[in-house]
Amino acid sequence: MAKRIDATSVTAYYGSFKAIEDINLTVEPKTVTALIGPSGCGKSTFLRTINRMHEVLPGARVDGKLTIDDQNIYERDVDVTAVRRMIGMVFQRPNPFPTMSIFDNVVAGLRLNGVRRKSVLEDAAERALRSANLWDEVKDRLGKPGAGLSGGQQQRLCIARTIAVEPQVVLMDEPCSALDPISTLAIEDLMFKLKDRYTIIIVTHNMQQAARVSDRTAFFSIEQTGDPGRLIEYDDTQKIFSNPNVKKTEDYITGRFG
Amino acid sequence: MTTTTTAPPSTAPGQSPQLRTRRLPVVASLGIAVAAVVLSAAVVYGAGIGGTALVVALAVVFYLVGLFLASNAVEGRRQARNRTWSALIHSAFVLALLPLASVTWTLVSKGIERLDGNFFGTSMNNIGARDPNGGAYHAIIGTLEQVGVATLITVPLGIACAIYIVEYGRGRFAFTIRFFVDVMTGIPSIVAGLFVLAFWILIVSPYFNDGRPGYSGFAASLALSVLMLPTIVRSTEEMLRLVPAPLREGAYALGIPKWKTILRIVLPTALPGIVTGVMLAVARAAGETAPVLLVAGGGAAINFNPFENNQSSLALYVYQQAGDASRYAPARAWAAALTLVALVLILTIAAKLLARRNRFSR
Ligand SMILES: Nc1ncnc2c1ncn2[C@@H]1O[C@H](COP(=O)(O)OP(=O)(O)OP(=O)(O)O)[C@@H](O)[C@H]1O
Ligand SMILES: [Mg+2]
Numbered sequence: 001m002a003k004r005i006d007a008t009s010v011t012a013y014y015g016s017f018k019a020i021e022d023i024n025l026t027v028e029p030k031t032v033t034a035l036i037g038p039s040g041c042g043k044s045t046f047l048r049t050i051n052r053m054h055e056v057l058p059g060a061r062v063d064g065k066l067t068i069d070d071q072n073i074y075e076r077d078v079d080v081t082a083v084r085r086m087i088g089m090v091f092q093r094p095n096p097f098p099t100m101s102i103f104d105n106v107v108a109g110l111r112l113n114g115v116r117r118k119s120v121l122e123d124a125a126e127r128a129l130r131s132a133n134l135w136d137e138v139k140d141r142l143g144k145p146g147a148g149l150s151g152g153q154q155q156r157l158c159i160a161r162t163i164a165v166e167p168q169v170v171l172m173d174e175p176c177s178a179l180d181p182i183s184t185l186a187i188e189d190l191m192f193k194l195k196d197r198y199t200i201i202i203v204t205h206n207m208q209q210a211a212r213v214s215d216r217t218a219f220f221s222i223e224q225t226g227d228p229g230r231l232i233e234y235d236d237t238q239k240i241f242s243n244p245n246v247k248k249t250e251d252y253i254t255g256r257f258g
Numbered sequence: 259m260t261t262t263t264t265a266p267p268s269t270a271p272g273q274s275p276q277l278r279t280r281r282l283p284v285v286a287s288l289g290i291a292v293a294a295v296v297l298s299a300a301v302v303y304g305a306g307i308g309g310t311a312l313v314v315a316l317a318v319v320f321y322l323v324g325l326f327l328a329s330n331a332v333e334g335r336r337q338a339r340n341r342t343w344s345a346l347i348h349s350a351f352v353l354a355l356l357p358l359a360s361v362t363w364t365l366v367s368k369g370i371e372r373l374d375g376n377f378f379g380t381s382m383n384n385i386g387a388r389d390p391n392g393g394a395y396h397a398i399i400g401t402l403e404q405v406g407v408a409t410l411i412t413v414p415l416g417i418a419c420a421i422y423i424v425e426y427g428r429g430r431f432a433f434t435i436r437f438f439v440d441v442m443t444g445i446p447s448i449v450a451g452l453f454v455l456a457f458w459i460l461i462v463s464p465y466f467n468d469g470r471p472g473y474s475g476f477a478a479s480l481a482l483s484v485l486m487l488p489t490i491v492r493s494t495e496e497m498l499r500l501v502p503a504p505l506r507e508g509a510y511a512l513g514i515p516k517w518k519t520i521l522r523i524v525l526p527t528a529l530p531g532i533v534t535g536v537m538l539a540v541a542r543a544a545g546e547t548a549p550v551l552l553v554a555g556g557g558a559a560i561n562f563n564p565f566e567n568n569q570s571s572l573a574l575y576v577y578q579q580a581g582d583a584s585r586y587a588p589a590r591a592w593a594a595a596l597t598l599v600a601l602v603l604i605l606t607i608a609a610k611l612l613a614r615r616n617r618f619s620r
Pocket of ligand 2: 043044173
């Protein structure tokens with residue numbers, strides 16, 4: 001079920017601005033991969049190229065090849081919607097649908113993709129909310145608006161929404177940056193659990209978090225502002241955090257730069 | 259209180275600012291208000307230069323000046339400015355409300371006279387100049403049908419057009435459409451009427467009417483559509499643009515296709531604003547006289563069929579009754595005007611309630 005992701009010389013542009021250049025990396029199925037690096041180095045941009053979310057912005061485009069289990073998703077006849085159904089994404093800022101109730105938010109992906117049976121939706125909602133560690137907090141107010149939750153609850157709602165459609169890859173862009181330590185732990189637990197079934201890629205600025213949750217870590221960086229971001233080092237998390245090959249990685253991790 | 263400085267509390271570095279200050283008591287501002295009115299009345303009537311309106315205007319000015327001086331003396335300069343500005347803004351609000359209140363009052367007081375069952379139950383058919391009866395039944399039917407049909411035409415079209423411009427349109431073509439929508443916003447209603455007259459009545463309608471051109475309520479709907487469309491497109495467009503991009507991306511990330519995202523996520527989010535825009539357009543269309551006069555032809559009898567023969571409308575009815583020589587006509591005109599305003603009000607409230615109820619329904 002889980003998918004292997006293979007990026008080959010992926011380059012992404014915003015108009016004429018080259019945000020990332022020549023990214024090559026392979027993500028094994030059923031692993032957690034952390035993307036770290038200084039602000040503006042293109043972590044979010046790279047993450048968004050994986051489910052073809054990058055091209056949603058006007059003028060943005062991607063060069064290179066990105067295969068999911070040997071299917072290049074940038075082939076011309078690929079159905080973008082199918083790609084995104086397979087590769088879910090949690091955004092940095094919680095973005096629940098404001099016109100929908102908590103329940104409707106969680107099942108939005110299923111319902112708008114044609115699932116009608118109420119019992120199926122209810123089961124899926126409960127399962128997703130339990131996985132996201134939100135069920136106990138919202139089980140009595142499922143009909144209330146999703147925007148009425150706290151920031152951390154909204155983020156977990158968005159995670160529940162994403163896993164409710166059972167994607168095979170889950171992309172997370174700093175999912176814990178708005179969360180308290182307890183919710184953060186809950187999300188990290190969730191990642192451990194999800195790892196059994198899904199491939200997970202997470203962007204984080206929190207070194208401890210990267211060290212705790214990930215199997216592999218990719219370090220991105222830029223030479224100077226205006227340059228495209230590059231992949232500096234990609235290795236086992238343990239290796240990166242104990243004995244990185246590149247001096248720059250070590251500097252970043254030990255806090256001497258970035 | 260140890261210090262009683264009239265100047266604003268000075269905050270030298272390192273010194274904690276004084277948080278409590280002297281305040282102007284409420285009685286004082288009331289006193290200033292009364293004094294301002296008395297003074298202004300004395301000036302105006304003493305010099306014999308004007309009436310009540312001038313007294314009020316002058317009183318406001320005196321009040322503002324008095325308030326500033328008193329507050330400045332007691333509370334200091336910053337508070338004085340604050341008070342004066344608040345007072346100014348409140349006066350501006352009242353000033354803006356005055357015409358509205360005055361119109362409402364005139365409308366209700368004059369319109370209530372003929373607002374009876376007879377008015378709503380009869381038309382003007384066979385009502386002579388000496389007949390105090392006669393009503394606007396036919397005109398109400400006309401307005402409802404014409405505006406209703408125009409709304410049915412323009413709402414889907416306008417929203418679809420706005421969706422195209424915001425979500426799909428790229429480059430020159432979308433830009434051109436936007437430009438022409440802007441131009442259309444400024445079309446005078448008489449021009450819209452003439453356009454439909456030239457195009458629909460004279461060229462198209464003969465095919466449905468044994469070769470003779472014929473007036474119809476539907477023609478009026480077409481003219482009203484021309485007027486409503488740009489308003490709806492523009493307001494919907496603005497509302498769609500306000501829907502945050504992360505919301506769309508959130509939907510895409512769930513594998514929801516673009517058209518469904520627009521239909522089920524973007525439109526519901528923008529719905530209250532869109533409804534407001536539609537109601538503005540409806541209100542404008544309901545008040546239009548010229549196009550109806552030109553292409554629906556008016557008429558005194560009840561005609562339920564908008565596709566055949568003359569129809570009247572409330573706005574046209576007001577226009578005709580206001581210009582009628584009968585001494586019973588003005589009362590009918592006022593009653594019809596009141597009906598028209600009430601109708602628009604009811605429709606607006608109903609639409610808003612509907613838009614609100616749609617949210618969070620499971
Ligand atoms: N919508 C956009 N339009 C133009 N340039 C953009 C856009 N989004 C990002 N960029 C640029 O692309 C580069 C990479 O941005 P990106 O958001 O991927 O960085 P990041 O590594 O995620 O940073 P952070 O850690 O602050 O989230 C930056 O130089 C940024 O200014
Ligand atoms: Mg980012």
